Amino acid sequence: MATHREDVPTTSARANGASLAAFLAAGIGSLAMGALVVLNEAGIFPSPSLYGPAGGLSGRSTLAVVVWLVAWAWLHRRWRGREIEARRVYLATLVLAALGLLATFPPLWELL
Amino acid sequence: MLFSFDSLTTMFHGIAAGGLALMGLFAALFWLYATRSADGSEGRALDPTPYRAFGVLMVLVAAALWVTVLGGTYIVFPTYRTPPPEGVTALVDYPRAFLLSDVGTAWLHAFAMESKEHMPWIASMLATSVAFVATRERGRLWADRGMRGMTVAVLAVVFGLVSFIALLGVLVNKVAPVQ
Numbered sequence: 001m002a003t004h005r006e007d008v009p010t011t012s013a014r015a016n017g018a019s020l021a022a023f024l025a026a027g028i029g030s031l032a033m034g035a036l037v038v039l040n041e042a043g044i045f046p047s048p049s050l051y052g053p054a055g056g057l058s059g060r061s062t063l064a065v066v067v068w069l070v071a072w073a074w075l076h077r078r079w080r081g082r083e084i085e086a087r088r089v090y091l092a093t094l095v096l097a098a099l100g101l102l103a104t105f106p107p108l109w110e111l112l
Numbered sequence: 113m114l115f116s117f118d119s120l121t122t123m124f125h126g127i128a129a130g131g132l133a134l135m136g137l138f139a140a141l142f143w144l145y146a147t148r149s150a151d152g153s154e155g156r157a158l159d160p161t162p163y164r165a166f167g168v169l170m171v172l173v174a175a176a177l178w179v180t181v182l183g184g185t186y187i188v189f190p191t192y193r194t195p196p197p198e199g200v201t202a203l204v205d206y207p208r209a210f211l212l213s214d215v216g217t218a219w220l221h222a223f224a225m226e227s228k229e230h231m232p233w234i235a236s237m238l239a240t241s242v243a244f245v246a247t248r249e250r251g252r253l254w255a256d257r258g259m260r261g262m263t264v265a266v267l268a269v270v271f272g273l274v275s276f277i278a279l280l281g282v283l284v285n286k287v288a289p290v291q
Contacts, residue, residue, distance in 0.1 A: 014252065016259065019245040023262065026241035030234040037230055053190030061185060061233050068237050090262045097238060097269065104230035106223050 017079030020089040025075055027096030029068025034103025036060045041109040118191045122290045125188050126281050129180040134278060136173035137239075137271040140166065144264050147254070163254060167247035174236065174243040177274070181232040189229070191290050207288035217287055224280040235273040238266050 039045035040056060047056030047063075102108060115123075147162060196206040203210040211221040242263055246253060253259055 014249070016249075016252070016256070019249055019252075019259065022241040022244040023266070026237045026266075029237040033230055033233050033237075051186060053193075054185055055193065057185055057189065057229050060230070064233060065237075086258050086262075090258065090265075093262075094265065094269075097234065097266075100234055101231065101273070104227065104234065106226040 015081050015083045016086060017082040017084050018076055020084050020086060021072060021075035021079045023093045024089050024096075025068055025072030027093035027100075028071040029064055030097040030100030031103075032067035032100070033060065033064035034100035036063055038103045038109070038112070042112050116291055118188075119289070119291045121183065121187050122191075122285065125180055125183045126278065126285065129176050129183065130274070130278055130281070133173055133176035133180060133239075134271075134274050136169055136176060137267060137274060140169055140173060140242075141264070141267050141271055143169070144260070144267070148260075163246075163250045166253075167243070167250065170239070170243040170246040174239045177232070177236040177239050177270075181236050184228070184232065188290060192225070204288075205291070207284070207290055210288045211284070220284050220287055224284050228277050228280050228284070231273055232277055235270045235277070239270050242266050242270070
């Protein structure tokens with residue numbers, strides 16, 4: 001007897017590449033934000049002010065989002081439809097996100 | 113007027129949008145916990161409704177976070193950092209200058225507000241990746257333990273971050289409210 005559950009995949013035939021691309025791109029975007037903050041605080045790359053009232057934050061955040069979206073689009077194109085070894089990508093994503101967060105932690109800048 | 117425009121936008125930023133995101137994140141984490149496979153079996157048939165709804169929930173969470181972060185950066189933050197005109201000594205209407213004028217409150221800018229400037233962007237990017245995975249993978253998110261574990265890990269990071277940022281926001285706004 002047919003049930004409403006018939007169309008539910010028990011295991012997915014869809015490749016995991018696109019999802020891993022989304023995770024890794026978010027990690028890359030996080031690191032980009034952290035790197036831009038550190039570069040700004042160290043005086044190496046002062047953040048441009050794209051919206052005067054918000055100051056350099058507007059430049060830093062916009063650049064980080066651009067890096068994130070470009071990385072996502074590039075990875076998505078490369079990995080879509082492919083089955084990728086997930087463990088390494090998960091680890092890389094978490095490490096990149098952790099580094100990005102660490103770099104946005106103000107006590108770290110005071111060491112510069 | 114009882115509440116100024118700046119005060120209302122700050123409340124919307126922190127309580128409405130930020131609060132919605134925080135509640136949604138908690139609901140998503142709880143849901144992932146509650147729907148875990150108790151016997152560790154993978155690939156079992158599931159009713160499609162829960163993971164469809166989980167995707168919708170995560171899209172709402174990501175959208176709420178983006179509204180919070182964009183509103184915070186482009187509406188609330190400019191008011192917060194407005195410099196006082198020269199000669200003005202009553203700084204209560206200039207939150208950043210007010211906080212920095214006292215050694216006892218300077219950390220609320222140097223630590224709290226500086227953290228609030230950048231960390232929410234990272235939380236939003238990470239939440240968006242989970243929203244994408246939740247809407248795209250559906251069945252796989254339940255059947256693939258690794259992907260499910262990664263989703264839980266990323267959501268836990270985002271939840272911790274948003275909670276931390278919200279707490280800092282409460283502290284800053286308590287001492288130097290945007291009004």
